Amino acid sequence: MSDALVISNTKNFVQDSLKDAEGGHDWFHILRVYTNAKHLLKSETANSFIVEVASLLHDIADSKFHGGDEEIGPQKARVFLETQTIEQKDLEHVIKIIENVSYKGGHSHSDFHSKELEIVQDADRLDALGAIGIARTFNFGGFKNNPIYDPSVPAHPEQSKKDYKKSNSPTINHFYEKLLLLKDKMNTNSAKAIAEKRHNYMVSYLDQFYKEWHGEL
Numbered sequence: 001m002s003d004a005l006v007i008s009n010t011k012n013f014v015q016d017s018l019k020d021a022e023g024g025h026d027w028f029h030i031l032r033v034y035t036n037a038k039h040l041l042k043s044e045t046a047n048s049f050i051v052e053v054a055s056l057l058h059d060i061a062d063s064k065f066h067g068g069d070e071e072i073g074p075q076k077a078r079v080f081l082e083t084q085t086i087e088q089k090d091l092e093h094v095i096k097i098i099e100n101v102s103y104k105g106g107h108s109h110s111d112f113h114s115k116e117l118e119i120v121q122d123a124d125r126l127d128a129l130g131a132i133g134i135a136r137t138f139n140f141g142g143f144k145n146n147p148i149y150d151p152s153v154p155a156h157p158e159q160s161k162k163d164y165k166k167s168n169s170p171t172i173n174h175f176y177e178k179l180l181l182l183k184d185k186m187n188t189n190s191a192k193a194i195a196e197k198r199h200n201y202m203v204s205y206l207d208q209f210y211k212e213w214h215g216e217l
């Protein structure tokens, strides 16, 4: 089994596993992250096979949709990879990436680092920014039946938890809690440059949002 065949099998497995996923964490999210990762690989020195397989498997079972269980995703990925021709050390590396890719830094007990993790993490974070990032965020807010915006709840990180449980705070607040912080968390220089552009787009989106909210024509 060649590396190309393992990658192709992984695509089929992920596409099938995510057929009922929420719109912001579906197969098309995976495909964008995979494309982002391949772009970043052009200017980084890393093992491209590991980056490709890990970017495809990184959200195979997101804990948000599995009662907070952070073990399901890595476990599902491991069971799949054991059916493929992949060296054990590469398999373990892919699993470590899946465990650590999340925004919060993944498992608090882990201090795992690798160039391959940095690339997959940047590729995933880029998809949380810009026009796609905005679409995903409102889709997720709608999925949770959250309000779009509530002017009585300041959209500022420290104050936003006041009247809502964090997971049900207005979607606009998520920009301040996470999206606008991401550009400073990029690992690679090429991701930093893309993030900067997408960040500025979101800032002007928010500016327009508030103008329209307040009745500007």
Ligand code: ADP
Pocket (backbone or CB within 6 Å): 024, 062, 064, 101, 102, 103, 104, 124, 127, 128, 129, 133, 136, 137, 138, 140, 141, 166, 167, 171, 174
């Ligand atoms: P990660 O993949 O780094 O763990 P998440 O899965 O938490 O990040 O977030 C992925 C995307 O899901 C975010 O970029 C955002 O679009 C959406 N999302 C997550 N949490 C919320 C929330 N509370 N409100 C709105 N959107 C959210």
Ligand code: NI
Pocket (backbone or CB within 6 Å): 029, 033, 058, 059, 124
């Ligand atoms: Ni993701």
